[in-house]
Amino acid sequence: KSPKEPAPKERHEVDHLEKPSPLTDKERVMIQDSWTKVYQNCDDVGVAILVRLFVNFPSSKQYFSQFKYIEEPEELERSAQLRKHAHRVMNAINTLVESLDNSDKVASVLKLVGKAHALRHKVEPVYFKILSGVILEVLGEEFPEVVTAEVAAAWTKLLATVYCSITAVYEEVGWTKISTSTG
Numbered sequence: 001k002s003p004k005e006p007a008p009k010e011r012h013e014v015d016h017l018e019k020p021s022p023l024t025d026k027e028r029v030m031i032q033d034s035w036t037k038v039y040q041n042c043d044d045v046g047v048a049i050l051v052r053l054f055v056n057f058p059s060s061k062q063y064f065s066q067f068k069y070i071e072e073p074e075e076l077e078r079s080a081q082l083r084k085h086a087h088r089v090m091n092a093i094n095t096l097v098e099s100l101d102n103s104d105k106v107a108s109v110l111k112l113v114g115k116a117h118a119l120r121h122k123v124e125p126v127y128f129k130i131l132s133g134v135i136l137e138v139l140g141e142e143f144p145e146v147v148t149a150e151v152a153a154a155w156t157k158l159l160a161t162v163y164c165s166i167t168a169v170y171e172e173v174g175w176t177k178i179s180t181s182t183g
């Protein structure tokens, strides 16, 4: 190993567009162990993630009728529609994490989520990528002891896999504007 190897840069971006390799057993265990801690605080963490998404990427609010014009973080935090979506996102992640060794289950959850967001909510898929970055950022900040560099790398891989599956579902249902920027 080269002694001059640069320190890994801190990355909060899920920018691999290619499907990553499957999770190793070790990565699965790291994700499941760290998630136990996160999920104990699922309401607070979920709301923190979504508030961060909507504050840092305001265009992502456009899909939410009840708070698309709200800017104050405190007010966003109180929004029932935001809190409900936070809960749903955390529950879906919980199901994925619990089902990491059941690829059929993972595929069926992501298919439902992808279809609903493409067809019903008409959400640009790039927001799933943005949300993945925000999830990594908030988990790293809120659980620094749990989310070590190795654990963060495992989560990055899982979230990249999720994003790839979601975009695949979008293509399947005929979404054509797969864009990689918020425009």
Ligand code: HEM
Pocket (backbone or CB within 6 Å): 060, 061, 063, 064, 081, 085, 088, 089, 090, 092, 093, 113, 116, 117, 120, 121, 123, 127, 128, 131
């Ligand atoms: C891991 C990522 C996500 C998961 C697991 C997730 C999950 C869900 C679920 C379970 C629902 C309710 C069922 C339904 O209406 O289909 C929902 C609704 C919705 N989602 Fe997501 N979602 C995710 C990401 C996003 C993103 C990135 C956006 C947009 C920026 C978004 C926008 C919406 C909207 C607008 C609704 C309807 C809200 C309402 O009717 O109050 N979702 N989501």
